[in-house]
Amino acid sequence: MAIDLTKADRTLVNEIIELGGEDILKCFQCGTCVADCPAATAEMPLRIKKLIHMIHLGLRDELLEEDSVWMCVTCTACEERCPRGVKPFEVCLAIRRWQAKEDPTYIPPALGEIFKTGHTQNVANVPELRKSLGLEEVPPTVAKFPELLKKFQEMLKCSKIVQEYGFMFGVG
Amino acid sequence: MPVFKYGFFLGCNIPAIRPDVEQAIRKTMPKLGVELVDVKGSACCPAFGTYPSADEYAALAINAWNISIAEEIGVDIMVECGSCYSSLKLGRDCLLRDEEKRKKVNEMLKVAGKKFEGKSDVRHIIDVLYNDVGTEKISRSINIKLDGIKVIAHSPCHMLRPSNVLGFDNPERPYMLRELIEALGAEVPRYSREFQCCGGAGGFKRRAHIEAVEYTKKKLDAIKEETDADLIVVSCITCLLHFDEIQKELTEKGKGNYSIPVFDYNQLLALCMGFDPKEVAAISIIPRDEIIERIIKS
Ligand code: SF4
Ligand code: SF4
Numbered sequence: 099m100a101i102d103l104t105k106a107d108r109t110l111v112n113e114i115i116e117l118g119g120e121d122i123l124k125c126f127q128c129g130t131c132v133a134d135c136p137a138a139t140a141e142m143p144l145r146i147k148k149l150i151h152m153i154h155l156g157l158r159d160e161l162l163e164e165d166s167v168w169m170c171v172t173c174t175a176c177e178e179r180c181p182r183g184v185k186p187f188e189v190c191l192a193i194r195r196w197q198a199k200e201d202p203t204y205i206p207p208a209l210g211e212i213f214k215t216g217h218t219q220n221v222a223n224v225p226e227l228r229k230s231l232g233l234e235e236v237p238p239t240v241a242k243f244p245e246l247l248k249k250f251q252e253m254l255k256c257s258k259i260v261q262e263y264g265f266m267f268g269v270g
Numbered sequence: 271m272p273v274f275k276y277g278f279f280l281g282c283n284i285p286a287i288r289p290d291v292e293q294a295i296r297k298t299m300p301k302l303g304v305e306l307v308d309v310k311g312s313a314c315c316p317a318f319g320t321y322p323s324a325d326e327y328a329a330l331a332i333n334a335w336n337i338s339i340a341e342e343i344g345v346d347i348m349v350e351c352g353s354c355y356s357s358l359k360l361g362r363d364c365l366l367r368d369e370e371k372r373k374k375v376n377e378m379l380k381v382a383g384k385k386f387e388g389k390s391d392v393r394h395i396i397d398v399l400y401n402d403v404g405t406e407k408i409s410r411s412i413n414i415k416l417d418g419i420k421v422i423a424h425s426p427c428h429m430l431r432p433s434n435v436l437g438f439d440n441p442e443r444p445y446m447l448r449e450l451i452e453a454l455g456a457e458v459p460r461y462s463r464e465f466q467c468c469g470g471a472g473g474f475k476r477r478a479h480i481e482a483v484e485y486t487k488k489k490l491d492a493i494k495e496e497t498d499a500d501l502i503v504v505s506c507i508t509c510l511l512h513f514d515e516i517q518k519e520l521t522e523k524g525k526g527n528y529s530i531p532v533f534d535y536n537q538l539l540a541l542c543m544g545f546d547p548k549e550v551a552a553i554s555i556i557p558r559d560e561i562i563e564r565i566i567k568s
Binding site: 169175177208209223232233243249257 | 280282283285286287289290292293296308309310311312313314316317318319320321322323324325326327328331332335353356377378379381382383384427428430431432433441442467469470471472473474477478480481482484485548549550552553
């Protein structure tokens with residue numbers, strides 16, 4: 099499909115910068131970030147260099163379609179080796195935040211899980227196993243202290259994401 | 271007498287899926303003069319695929335929540351999980367650098383009666399073992415030496431990079447885990463894909479499963495073809511779970527026999543110190559009984 103640059107959106111770069119992709123304008127498209135990226139070996143590969151170029155060109159609709167960015171294994175090899183200090187991994191996270199803002203179906207369900215229990219895994223669910231190893235049945239995290247979990251939730255209720263999408267968190 | 275004191279940050283996967291790793295750490299560190307206290311009320315770090323992928327301020331607030339508990343106790347945080355280490359350390363760095371973000375996050379924390387000041391640092395357990403304790407003390411602390419046992423050392427990406435913020439080892443040629451294993455008397459063979467990522471974190475495995483398995487297979491094949499390793503040692507719960515799960519999957523799919531036992535470093539250390547394997551190395555997918563038997567008898 100031909101790309102129509104007349105539709106390019108100049109504000110996109112700034113939105114990504116605002117969301118944590120601070121150094122995106124330094125990229126000179128060398129491709130080092132793709133060379134050793136595990137997720138670049140996928141059949142529909144993650145090519146963070148290409149995504150950065152899309153942002154430079156302001157290709158909003160195309161960027162919103164790019165769910166490849168959710169394949170990032172967070173290894174930060176790109177960030178270590180980028181010769182321009184673009185922090186491509188941070189750009190990955192910034193693109194995800196941007197997508198989650200534009201289309202809430204991108205918001206990972208794990209956010210709700212952490213809000214409810216404090217964890218991505220139910221650490222209070224294995225008392226027998228833990229006891230058999232000689233450990234406390236419930237580990238000393240928020241899972242063990244309901245009054246702290248409540249405070250944790252009060253804190254998160256101050257965030258934009260919980261305020262905007264309360265239903266995902268079982269709030270209001 | 272303990273010389274060092276840390277807040278032991280558990281995260282999610284260790285206490286829920288591999289609590290034997292938690293026990294191995296709780297048993298071994300005090301023997302090396304590292305006292306561990308609980309980070310009471312800690313939560314998910316948060317993992318990169320969760321809040322950091324949707325709301326930066328919420329993510330930083332959770333980082334700050336966790337670190338503020340250690341600050342109240344007056345200790346630095348020690349963590350095994352690579353992702354937890356990276357999330358907490360990068361979050362802390364961001365909050366220290368950016369006054370505006372720190373102010374906003376502290377407004378959120380205030381609602382919960384907490385405050386982030388940046389007094390407590392975050393340290394990976396390999397950093398603590400290598401730089402605080404040292405290999406000599408570790409060698410002196412064990413009753414069982416791993417003579418004739420060959421161990422693959424796999425350092426997690428998250429303890430290496432980005433090195434300017436969180437690094438303590440050589441980011442391209444890590445050697446600390448290798449030397450810590452050698453301190454137990456084992457041999458650590460080199461192989462071509464020694465520094466390849468395990469491929470287990472993030473959404474790669476879920477979204478491009480076939481390619482992700484293939485990526486890990488390359489590393490496992492290099493281990494199998496170029497070494498006669500008895501076991502793999504990691505120091506990250508994600509790497510541990512991934513190597514275990516993928517070997518089972520590859521074998522079940524008829525791709526060959528993949529059955530190299532996988533341990534967290536402190537589990538191996540605990541065995542060498544003589545702790546009960548039923549407490550410190552009880553859970554695995556690839557059976558470890560045979561190699562544990564061999565270690566205990568050596
Ligand atoms: S390595 Fe850095 S400069 Fe090169 S393409 Fe990637 S982000 Fe751009
Ligand atoms: S951090 Fe993500 S984008 Fe960067 S190399 Fe690793 S998998 Fe690829």
